[in-house]
Amino acid sequence: MEPVIDQACAAALYAEGDAALDTGASLLAAAPEADDALHRRGEEFVRRAWERGWHPADLVRFVRLELDERRAVLAATLIAAETARYGGLPPRWRAQLAELPGAAPRNKPDRFGYASDLLELYRLLLRLPAIEPVGPVPGTAADHLHRPPAPGEPRMLTRIRALLAKAEATGFPEEAEALTSKAQELMARHSIDEALIAARTRSTETPGACRIGVEPPYESAKAILLDAVASANRCRAVWNGDLGFSTVVGFEADLDAVELLFTSLLVQGTAAMTRAEAGQRASGRKRTKTFRQSFLMAYAQRLGSRLADTAERATAAADADTETGAGTAEGTSGLLPVLAARDVAVTETAERMFPRTTTTRVRGATDLDGWNHGTEAADRARMGDHRKGPHGGPRDGEIMA
Known part of the structure; x- marks a missing residue:
């Protein structure tokens, strides 16, 4: 036939x-x-x-x-x-x-x-275009398909996933904040432990990549959120708006963290947006689309700065431990040089995969109420940062594309 x-x-x-x-x-x-x-x-x-x-x-x-x-x-x-x-x-x-x-x-x-x-x-x-490969095609290079897991990794990821699931399910913002904060703390500690173990054992592991869907509606705000999560977890994200995904480059443990955290924060942010929007409609407002766009833009922008602060504090605390000998890996000269070397490896891999990226300025946050509600929602999911800062107004976002 x-x-x-x-x-x-x-x-x-x-x-x-x-x-x-x-x-x-x-x-x-x-x-x-x-x-x-x-x-x-x-x-x-x-x-x-x-x-x-x-x-x-x-x-x-x-x-x-x-x-x-x-x-x-x-x-x-x-x-x-x-x-x-x-x-x-x-x-x-x-x-x-x-x-x-x-x-x-x-x-x-x-x-x-x-x-x-x-x-x-x-x-x-x-007519599919060729895109950057993120791993071998099944049936080839079989010996490279599976990375030996670090000690305790399955249990750690299971615990993180359970914490984020509870954060998504609860109707109490304070409880969601505490659960998500604990999950982020575990992610940061796990990433640092992996870096120290790799340095001690002189691991030959190199950065990999994965693709994460960034789909309409409001995909620019979602891409900014993913970029913030990736940066906080020592990864680089490159958005392809035409194909509906971002490629995230990083070490395997960090890629796992980015996938888990981005998915959870998007669920939490969407739920908070729906609640805030219902209140707006009850008061007679009709600008649903602009409210949602501004809400998610503010949510992504605010979380970006909060995630960066959390990552810096976690690194500083871990570095203090290594300085006192509490967590120093044999054969390493301290945490910061180890992390710096991994950051360089991630940057080089990303630049090799995407030699012609551009920085895109994203506009569209025009609803002040949506922006303020989104900022407040981000503060409630702020990864354990209990310091209040001043609320900013709508501004442009930047992502790699």
């Missing part, structure tokens, strides 16, 4: 417009015996996407942004079928596959519509 598939793909994938899709879909709808070959062709397109640097979550996210949820489910179905043949997968791939939407049913009664959806998806997959 390959000739039918070839004819349909030639008709639909290399031309623009609905007429080309209709021609290809008509050929496929009249050939039910070609269904298996049609799906194998889609799995081949998925495999090519991996070779261009894409990961499962990236692919589904992009299909959702460019097409719709229905085609995103079809993409997830192809991804599940393709990756089921692989002998081993990196940990991040396994986590992404576990979160994919459920498989779409095959051989629907509306054969023409189903074939049209598949061909439109294939057209998008065929």
Whole structure:
């Protein structure tokens, strides 16, 4: 049945417009015996996407942004079928596959519509751009897929995840602040411990990278928040607004911290925004979109300075411990030189991956009430900084893009 598939793909994938899709879909709808070959062709397109640097979550996210949820489910179905043949997968791939939407049913009664959806998806997959790779393609360099975990890492990450889950679930801002503060404290301590262990053992580990979705609406504010979280955890974030993600560069333990903390702060910030917006509507205000944009911009900006302060205090405390011998790793000359060397390695890796980044100034915080509410929400999730500072007014944000 390959000739039918070839004819349909030639008709639909290399031309623009609905007429080309209709021609290809008509050929496929009249050939039910070609269904298996049609799906194998889609799995081949998925495999090519991996070779261009894409990961499962990236692919589904992009299909959702460019097409719709229905085609995103079809993409997830192809991804599940393709990756089921692989002998081993990196940990991040396994986590992404576990979160994919459920498989779409095959051989629907509306054969023409189903074939049209598949061909439109294939057209998008065929034209995917190459992006910066963040790890080996499954099935290659197997000995580099898994980093040996540091002592106590699984238990530490489990504890951090539990604290952040409680912070997201509570309806009391003070409790959320305390829980998130404790989680950030554990993250900072874990990162420093990893750096000292690596220095003592003369580890050859180098910085890696991961991609984190930054999707509409209000994606610029979300990108600023992610940039702040990444910077506080000794990582670099580069935003690609067109493809709906930021690439975060850093050492593995720090990448884990960034993913966990960004996701939790976004959940907490969205919940706080919804509560504040409800109060605004109750008082008769109607500027919902500008309120939300300004709220999230303020939330991201305020958290950026608070996270930076928290990171500096955690580092200073740990450095004092090493100076007194409480935490000095054998064979190292102190904490600050160790951290400085890791910062240099992260910067060099990021610049090698993204030699042509630009700093983008982001505007859009025009609602003073939204800004003030967002600032207050950030203060409540301020990572343990109990000092109150003056509230600033709306201002521009900067991110690497």
